[in-house]
Amino acid sequence: MAEPLLEIEGLRVEFDTRDGVATVIDGLDISLYPGEILGIVGESGCGKSMTALSVMRLVPVPPGRIAKGTIRLDGEDLLQVSEKRMRGVRGNEISMIFQEPMTSLNPVFSVGDQIAETILLHEGGGKRAARRRAVEMLDAVGIPAAEIRAGEYPHQMSGGMRQRVMIAMALACKPRVLIADEPTTALDVTVQAQIFDLLKDLQEKTGAVIVLITHDMGAIAEMAQRVVVMYAGRKVEDGPVDEILTNPKHPYTAGLIGCVPHLSSDPAEERLPLTDIPGMVPPLTRLGQGCPFAPRCVKALAKCRLEMPPKSVVSEGHTASCWLIENDGPR
Numbered sequence: 039m040a041e042p043l044l045e046i047e048g049l050r051v052e053f054d055t056r057d058g059v060a061t062v063i064d065g066l067d068i069s070l071y072p073g074e075i076l077g078i079v080g081e082s083g084c085g086k087s088m089t090a091l092s093v094m095r096l097v098p099v100p101p102g103r104i105a106k107g108t109i110r111l112d113g114e115d116l117l118q119v120s121e122k123r124m125r126g127v128r129g130n131e132i133s134m135i136f137q138e139p140m141t142s143l144n145p146v147f148s149v150g151d152q153i154a155e156t157i158l159l160h161e162g163g164g165k166r167a168a169r170r171r172a173v174e175m176l177d178a179v180g181i182p183a184a185e186i187r188a189g190e191y192p193h194q195m196s197g198g199m200r201q202r203v204m205i206a207m208a209l210a211c212k213p214r215v216l217i218a219d220e221p222t223t224a225l226d227v228t229v230q231a232q233i234f235d236l237l238k239d240l241q242e243k244t245g246a247v248i249v250l251i252t253h254d255m256g257a258i259a260e261m262a263q264r265v266v267v268m269y270a271g272r273k274v275e276d277g278p279v280d281e282i283l284t285n286p287k288h289p290y291t292a293g294l295i296g297c298v299p300h301l302s303s304d305p306a307e308e309r310l311p312l313t314d315i316p317g318m319v320p321p322l323t324r325l326g327q328g329c330p331f332a333p334r335c336v337k338a339l340a341k342c343r344l345e346m347p348p349k350s351v352v353s354e355g356h357t358a359s360c361w362l363i364e365n366d367g368p369r
Contacts, residue, residue: 042069049107060322075248077262083319085271109304130160134217139200143192150188181323184233198229219251277356287358
């Protein structure tokens with residue numbers, strides 16, 4: 039098997055709050071392999087975006103800190119390198135598309151200048167060459183009249199166009215890893231489909247591996263080949279998307295799937311009723327000793343509230359952490 043391009047091991051991220059220390063990520067292990075699209079799914083507050091910020095080493099300090107773990111890019115531990123080296127990694131080797139482009143783009147500079155600045159920072163060269171590359175990138179992400187639109191400002195563009203600008207900026211320096219954090223949250227369903235098609239097309243052309251962060255299992259089914267399910271800062275299940283959609287082992291995973299109509303029933307058969315997940319993600323300062331999902335789980339055992347379940351191997355490449363899994367197989 040190929041060596042992972044990006045590998046997270048034992049990651050623990052903590053934040054100081056008025057109520058105590060909140061462990062927003064606890065013992066996270068993720069491996070990202072060349073050529074794949076990995077989905078990270080979970081509700082708000084489960085640690086998805088904080089995982090991305092940890093990879094970029096953008097966790098705000100204080101009040102946050104990366105307390106433990108390693109993040110290796112091609113074998114190089116990004117948590118140990120200098121800030122100067124990290125500036126060379128961000129936007130160049132690892133790029134990120136943030137949730138809301140209107141707050142990520144600078145309102146006083148044209149979009150073309152902002153893309154060109156990224157190119158100049160990492161690759162040098164002249165301003166004219168960088169500007170030409172910026173126009174080429176806008177054209178590559180499907181923005182019509184790219185030469186003209188490069189001179190426009192973020193407020194002059196629609197939400198879908200601004201998101202395309204963010205994708206163009208993220209891909210301008212041909213990164214090896216592209217992190218897309220809820221890239222279609224504020225967009226209508228038609229534009230969402232266009233953005234997903236664009237990301238898949240660009241991934242095939244550039245070879246960049248993609249990490250798609252979302253709360254929507256429908257987006258995971260559309261885009262990803264493998265999925266990591268996170269809850270309260272912990273990984274509760276991971277494996278191939280097709281297998282997890284048809285054979286989820288963790289009740290939280292099953293709940294996320296049950297919330298999406300076309301994933302929870304066969305179109306050829308009578309539609310199943312939609313399900314919901316009762317309750318909310320608990321405060322991360324008061325998780326207790328057991329499974330953090332136990333208070334919301336309709337199948338919870340007494341043991342679930344007392345002990346953290348171990349990771350069980352369901353099948354090759356598919357693991358889950360739940361006491362309900364039969365313990366007659368390897369762990």
